[in-house]
Each structure stands twice: as C-alpha cells, then as structure tokens.
Amino acid sequence: MSDLRYAVRKDEAWELLAYLTASADLCTREPHYYGTFRLIDAASRLMGFMLANSEIADGWLSDFKREVDEKKLWMLRDRPGYFEFLNQVPANIANHMPSEPRSRE
C-alpha cells in the first residue's frame, strides 16, 4: 500500500486548518457537547478528503463516513445515543486502521 494513498491536498489541508481553528474559538462560548460535534465533523471532513484522493475505493471508510454523517446529527435530538455512538467510534477505527501505521520517528 502506498503511503500517498490518503494524501490530503493543499486546499483541503487549509480547509481543515480553518475549520479546526474556528472550532477551537467556538469552544470557548458554545455548550461543551458542541465541541464533540466539531471534532467528529472534522473527522468526517478528513475522511471525505481521504476518500476523494484515494487511489482505490475504500468501502469500509466510505460506509463509515456515511454512518458518521448520519449519527453526528443525533447530537441535536438524541444526545445519549449520540454520546454512545461517539464512544464506539475510536474502537471502530482501531479495528480497521492499517496494521502497521508508519511513524514519522
């Protein structure tokens, strides 16, 4: 598998940078659970960039992004369900990430 498979383009990196810094500012005045929403939304955006630039289709990632985009909106109407979903997201990623992620060190 090529290390460049999930490369993020320059404009996408700037978009994510803008989003994350604006979200950090908003976290100083919005309800705390909105911060969780910004982070999971940022994760969705990153997945979108990864999928747009991937050399081969990633069915799991595509399905997972779709699930995140649906369930992130539970924050507005089913907060316990939303928090439970957030609790499961990291494990879901851990179970599907490449077995030997390359370190920068």
Added chain:
Amino acid sequence: MSRGIPDAKASTLGARAADLLRIIVTRRVVRAFTPAQVSEGDLKSLLTAARWATRASNTDVHRFLVIRDAAAIKRVKMFSPGMLGVPTAIIVICTDPTLAAEAAVQLEKDMTPWIDIGTAAMNMMLVAHALELGACPTTSFSKSAVSAVLKLPPNVVPEFILQLGHPATQVAVARQGPSTRASIDDLVFWESYGKKSRIG
C-alpha cells in the same frame, strides 16, 4: 379570529391566521441545498421581511450583507463550523458600532440589538419557507475570520449568517419524527408562574 361567529370577515381573518400559522409550524432548518441559485426577487422579499421586523427604539444598528459569489461563500464556510451544507446565498447580519453610537445604543450593555437580529432573521426564515427556499440560521462561525474574509470595515461585527438555497431534499415535517418541542402545557403558565390551568 371568529370568536364563534361564522361571518365572512371572521372566516377570512381566520384563514389568514391559519395560513401564517401553517408556515410557522412547518418551517424547519434546512442544511442541504441544491446548486440552484436564489433569485434576486426572492432575496428582495426576504430583505423586505427583515426591514419590517420589530426593532428596539426604532433604531437601525444593523446592516445586511448579501453574498452570492460561490468563492466568497466557500471562504466563509471554511471558518463557519455551523455551515454543514453549501448554501448558494448567505445574508450576514452585521452590527455597525458607528450607527449604534449615533443612536445612543450601548452595545456592551443592551441586549435589544440581539433581539432585533432574531426578529429580522425569523421574518426572513418564514418568508424563505413560504417561498419554498431552505434557510439555516448560523452563529457558529469565527467572527474575526469572517470579518477578514469579507473585508468588513473595522469595528463592523458579523453577528449572524443566514444560509439560503433550494432544499436538496423535500422538507416534510413527518420526516423529522416525533417533535422534541415542549408542549404548550409544559411551556405556559396562566396568570401566575407555575399555574398550569386556565380554570380554577
């Protein structure tokens, strides 16, 4: 309203009120839009609705900045985590401290300018819904970044962004599932705080 008297005038007024209430009750926030543009005529209708919104002391401390340029909207969206979709037009309600000073409005202490933003925004959202447009109120954005992106004059503050466009999906109340709104019984007291019933 009819007050139980079925005369023609009462029926007409009742129908008008029912039409307005239907627009109010069926309005929903729309976050996904088609690429179709919002017409200038529709935008003018929204802005007319904003112009006629109630405002404290009959003052005008706000200005409405209409943006239709896709590149500009994209840059605003970059710094607006509350914008989940891609609107084809936005209306930015800005506070102008110079206008506030001229009207002796103390922005640091007075909350009524915010109420004025709310009434103008609500009027616009209701007209948008009546025109079958989608609208989404937005306050989750970086004011400093949006000021920079839109090159606002110094001290002019972007307070609120109304996202506009044609809904990407049919907005049906039934699609929303059970209402999460509190009932009138939960919201309203009669004559004294805590008294639920009008009777007794």
